[in-house]
Amino acid sequence: MTDRAAATTTWRRLLARTAERLVDRPAARWMCEVAAGCDRIEDVLDERATQPMVAHLDAMLARYDAGEPLAYVLGRWSFRRLDLAVDRRVLIPRPETEVVAGVAIELAAALPRPVTVADLGTGSGAIGLALADELPIDGVAVWITDVDADALALASANLAGIGRRAANVRVARGDWFAALPADTVLDLAVANPPYVADDTADVDAGVVAWEPHAALFAGPDGLSAITRLVADAPAWVRPGGWLVLEIGADQGVAVETLLTDAGYETVEIRPDLAGRDRVAIGRRSAEADGDVGEQ
Secondary structure (H helix, E strand, O other), rough: HHHHHHHEEEEHHHHHHHHHOOOOOOHHHHHHHHHOOOOOOOHHHOOOHHHHHHHHHHHHHHHHEEEEHHHHOOEEEEEEEEEOOOOOOOOOOHHHHHHHHHHHHHHHOOOOOOEEEEEOOOOOOOOHHHHHHHHHOOOOEEEEEEEOOHHHHHHHHHHHHHHHHHHHHEEEEHHHHOOOOOOEEEEEEEOOOOOEEEOOOOOOOOHHOOOOHOOOOOOOOOOOOHHHHHHHHHHHHEEEEEEEOOOOOOOOHHHHHHHHHHOOOEEEEEOOOOEEEEEEEEOOOOOOOOOOOOO
């Protein structure tokens, strides 16, 4: 768009043009809101866009045309009650993971306080910050961890989005449970680990091209990270506490067997919104032997 056109263009016209170009009105709306720096494009429809705003919109459209996922183009994505900053350092939060977070919140809310929970491999911080945001503010401690420093930096930046509940969140870098202080005792651990088999052909090409592979792929059967989490959790989760994992839609039987063989009780595989296996939960026996928090 020319400088002169930009100086005389309203957001109403820009929204209409963007929607026509994308054939996706929600995406057009979100792009215009980001470019305009507003929460609701309806509030500024008759205002004139500045040249930098139009340039920003044009740049987003070019990125989207090149195949970049919409969430990365926008630089933010919604997750339950949160509006998270996202970029190529982390996976894009998905509805399936909202279900996982909901299960973790449900289980943690039923535990007596004080309660300590951990979101391992937090990425953008989605699950852990949802826990902190939706659990009671008193008597709750939430750890968010990631082995990737860049991902953890983004998760830390997202802390501001939960207001004063951010005081309940502790951030640590490291590989799964090893990120936590040695004396940590958890009431619940939750993770959305990589669970895609290395040679699978079922992953969308756009996901493979843009999203971090370390957060997606997990060995020849996709179970390497899940197997490790199931094995290591008893050293960190107290007897009677919970392990909650996001899993692949074809992994329900295998993960249920892993949990049962490892001695977990109340083992259950729950579906996502499409009815596919997605959430594995296991409770440590209240009579479990062994020390916790003395690694």
